[in-house]
Amino acid sequence: xxxxVQSGAEVKKPGSSVRVSCKTSGGSFTxxxxxxxxxxxxxxxxxxxxxxxxxxxxxxxQKFQGRVTLSADEVTRTVYMELSSLRSEDTAVYFCARGxxxxxxxxxxxxxxxxxxxxxx
Amino acid sequence: xxxxxxxxxxxAVSLGERATINCKSSQSVLNSFNSRNYLAWYQQxxxxxxxxxIYWASTREFGVSDRFRGSGSGTDFTxxxxxxxxxxxxxxxxxxxxxxxxxxxxxxxxxxx
Numbered sequence: 492x493x494x495x496v497q498s499g500a501e502v503k504k505p506g507s508s509v510r511v512s513c514k515t516s517g518g519s520f521t522x523x524x525x526x527x528x529x530x531x532x533x534x535x536x537x538x539x540x541x542x543x544x545x546x547x548x549x550x551x552x553q554k555f556q557g558r559v560t561l562s563a564d565e566v567t568r569t570v571y572m573e574l575s576s577l578r579s580e581d582t583a584v585y586f587c588a589r590g591x592x593x594x595x596x597x598x599x600x601x602x603x604x605x606x607x608x609x610x611x612x
Numbered sequence: 613x614x615x616x617x618x619x620x621x622x623x624a625v626s627l628g629e630r631a632t633i634n635c636k637s638s639q640s641v642l643n644s645f646n647s648r649n650y651l652a653w654y655q656q657x658x659x660x661x662x663x664x665x666i667y668w669a670s671t672r673e674f675g676v677s678d679r680f681r682g683s684g685s686g687t688d689f690t691x692x693x694x695x696x697x698x699x700x701x702x703x704x705x706x707x708x709x710x711x712x713x714x715x716x717x718x719x720x721x722x723x724x725x
Contacts, residue, residue: 526714535703535705535716535719536656536662536707536716537716538707538714538715538716540713550712553613553713586661586662588662590709594643594650595646595709595710597650597712598652598664598667598707598709599662600664600673602663603661605661
């Protein structure tokens, strides 16, 4: 059974960077995409970007272009999300979620537990 | 980006009654080649990650109760929950999976009346 386990909560200073990991188990690592979604306190879901391990170039939402980097390590079956130049508005729970590969397969059927990132001086 | 708009923002329904949530996309999410609408619905309970309920607008995810039904095509979609149960209290989101970024609706909070 597929499972995504994320790294623990982080507290960061404004202007710094954070890296959140998402370790996958079950299923083929290269047959799925991993999407990152964030949720600010009391707010809705926000799609940040998606990576397919076998593809060289992740897909990022324009809003995060230049600040977010997604990467994947096939050996450890782990996907990473790094967000730089942090500001208070980046305080949120960050989720990784598994999706398909191909047209129309962007829905996510397995989710990580979420990682709370707090940006505060 | 495709803008997803849900209505209402919140909804209170009596136990055993039907709940209806609407979702409208700013452009069609229908793939005319395979006639599939790339629209998903999720349920999120407090402190939990979202749970996939419906994909391709009307295909129920494995294990999801048949009280949940998705319908619609093009730009207008509906999630219907028949015979509301206490465990259905949650926030529901639609998401388009047609063009990245795969944007979400703002969410609809469902409560018991």
